[in-house]
Amino acid sequence: MWDPATYLTYGDLRGRPFHELLARVPAERPRRVVDAGCGPGNLTATLPRRWPSARLEALDSSPEMVEAARAEGVAAELADVGTWTPKPDTDVLISNATLQWVPGHADLLRRWVGELPSGAWLALQVPGNFDAPSHVLTRRLAASEQWRTRLADVSLRGADAVGDPEDYADLLADAGCAVDAWETTYVQRLEGDDAVLEWITGTALRPIRAALGDADWAEFRGELAELLAEAYPQRADGTTWLPFRRVFVVAHTP
Structure with a gap:
C-alpha cells in the first residue's frame, strides 16, 4: 500500500524533476496528455495549465494514490502501467518516477513507441x-x-532497476525516435x-x-x-544533505 501523505512530505523536492522534465517537451497543442503513474495527482493537476485544450488521462496502480488524485480534482483511473495501452490520439505520454517499479520496462517503452501516433512525445524520469x-x-x-x-x-x-541515460537513448533511438537524455544529481536539503x-x-x-x-x-x-x-x-543547523541522482528522457516518435 502507498501512503500519499507520507509520499508528499517532501512534495516540493519530489515535484521538481517533473517540472524540469516537462520543460523539455515542446508539444504545443496535444490532443491527449497522459500521466502514466500519476501518484497522488498533485503534479498531474498542473498539466491543464500547460495544455488547456488537451484531454487529460491519468492512471496509477495504487488505489490509495488514485483516491488521493481524485481528491485533487484529477479523473484518475486504477490501471497497471505495464499492461496499459495508449489511445490513438495520445500526443504526450508522461511517466514520472514510475518505471523503476516496472520490471523489464525497456520492452514496455518499445511497445509504447510502436503504439503512439507519429510525432508524439514520450517523457520519462526515473531515480538513478x-x-x-x-x-x-x-x-x-x-x-x-x-x-x-x-x-x-x-x-x-538494485542498480539494475533502471538504465543510464545512454541505455534509454540507445533503446529509443533504435526504435526510430529523436532522443534527448540526461541526468541530474540534486543535492537535497532535508530538515529534521x-x-x-x-x-x-x-x-x-x-x-x-x-x-x-x-x-x-x-x-x-x-x-x-x-x-x-x-x-x-546531520549538520549543526539540523539539516542533512541527500544527493539524489535522477535520469531523464524525452523522445519524439517518428
Whole structure:
C-alpha cells in the first residue's frame, strides 16, 4: 500500500524533476496528455495549465494514490502501467518516477513507441540512485542474519532497476525516435532528525513495511536510522544533505 501523505512530505523536492522534465517537451497543442503513474495527482493537476485544450488521462496502480488524485480534482483511473495501452490520439505520454517499479520496462517503452501516433512525445524520469548508501544499506540490513528470514519474501530493487541515460537513448533511438537524455544529481536539503530515513520511508521502504508487523518495523527502522545517520551526517543547523541522482528522457516518435 502507498501512503500519499507520507509520499508528499517532501512534495516540493519530489515535484521538481517533473517540472524540469516537462520543460523539455515542446508539444504545443496535444490532443491527449497522459500521466502514466500519476501518484497522488498533485503534479498531474498542473498539466491543464500547460495544455488547456488537451484531454487529460491519468492512471496509477495504487488505489490509495488514485483516491488521493481524485481528491485533487484529477479523473484518475486504477490501471497497471505495464499492461496499459495508449489511445490513438495520445500526443504526450508522461511517466514520472514510475518505471523503476516496472520490471523489464525497456520492452514496455518499445511497445509504447510502436503504439503512439507519429510525432508524439514520450517523457520519462526515473531515480538513478539505487547504488546510493540509502539503498545499499537498506539491502544490506535486510539481508543480514537478523532480518533475512523475516524479509525472505521481500524483493528490493538494485542498480539494475533502471538504465543510464545512454541505455534509454540507445533503446529509443533504435526504435526510430529523436532522443534527448540526461541526468541530474540534486543535492537535497532535508530538515529534521532521521531525515533520510523519513525520505525513503515513503518509497524504497514500502515493501519492507508491508512485510513486517509494527514491532519489527520499529526495530528495523531503528537499526537503519543508525546506519543512515553515519552515511548522511546531520549538520549543526539540523539539516542533512541527500544527493539524489535522477535520469531523464524525452523522445519524439517518428
